[in-house]
Amino acid sequence: MKFLDIGEVAAATGIQPSALRHYEKVGLISSVSRHGLRRQFPPEVLMQLQLVAMGKSAGFSLEEIAAMFGRNGMPEVPRAALHARADDLDRQIHELEALRDTLRHVADCPAPTHLECPTFRRLMDVAGRRRKASRQARGRG
């Protein structure tokens, strides 16, 4: 089987070796053996790093990602928890949509002050209500 040096993984993913070592230290990925001192990564690590990248861009911490996918890329968390995560994401997506719409609105609305524009206020309201709901759901701000 062909294993990968840290440098090869770095080259394939664009992630710095130092970051990969960091990921290994916190348990996001693991090397299977050593060639001398050098870590040897199994090819699956590339897919795991894909998952890590997705999780990061979703705003999850490395710790949260580790909890979602474990060190081998398989979820170690009960189904219900994963679904709860997915629900969180849904909320976050709606918030992002509100922000996107707000941005488009302020770009195009000719009103002198947006604070008086009903469309604007409605958008903000949506976001505010969402945030409240998600705070209840998981104690985040």
Next chain:
Amino acid sequence: MKFLDIGEVAAATGIQPSALRHYEKVGLISSVSRHGLRRQFPPEVLMQLQLVAMGKSAGFSLEEIAAMFGRNGMPEVPRAALHARADDLDRQIHELEALRDTLRHVADCPAPTHLECPTFRRLMDVAGRRRKASRQARGRG
């Protein structure tokens, strides 16, 4: 006109006074005057903080948010830039949707290893391609 003490703003928004001072320091909000030493915030600050919260939850840095909305809650950035931001958000939303679907999939798919499941691979592919596109667009990871 009724102005707000930092404590009132904190109570109304759930944001810590220390954070509000920090926001003022980095130019996200501004107080209009002082009552003795105490900052007096105009009521509009509440809406501005709403915008800040939206931006944060969208993963923007305070600096980026300041660039989007300025210190008075009005965009100081040309229309085209705002639309570009909105397009970024669209990309991010699609990524989040992919992650959400991936999560739901791993929660429900009975396959022993997801790395072999075509649905899973397709989801990952989508995310990979999106990330590449968004890297091109704005030099993020």
Next chain:
DNA sequence: GCTTGACCTCAAGTTGACTTCAAGTCGCAA
């Protein structure tokens, strides 16, 4: 007039996610 409590400033500390550094190790080609 004095206390109280909410504010003030400035500096230092914290957390997460890394990066950088110095000093060392190893495999491979010459």
Next chain:
DNA sequence: TTGCGACTTGAAGTCAACTTGAGGTCAAGC
């Protein structure tokens, strides 16, 4: 067998976004 370069380690540094702490100020109520 020696030298090169890609790796190794652990510790320290960096950055954003705050929080905490120490010591100070002020307006209002008693």
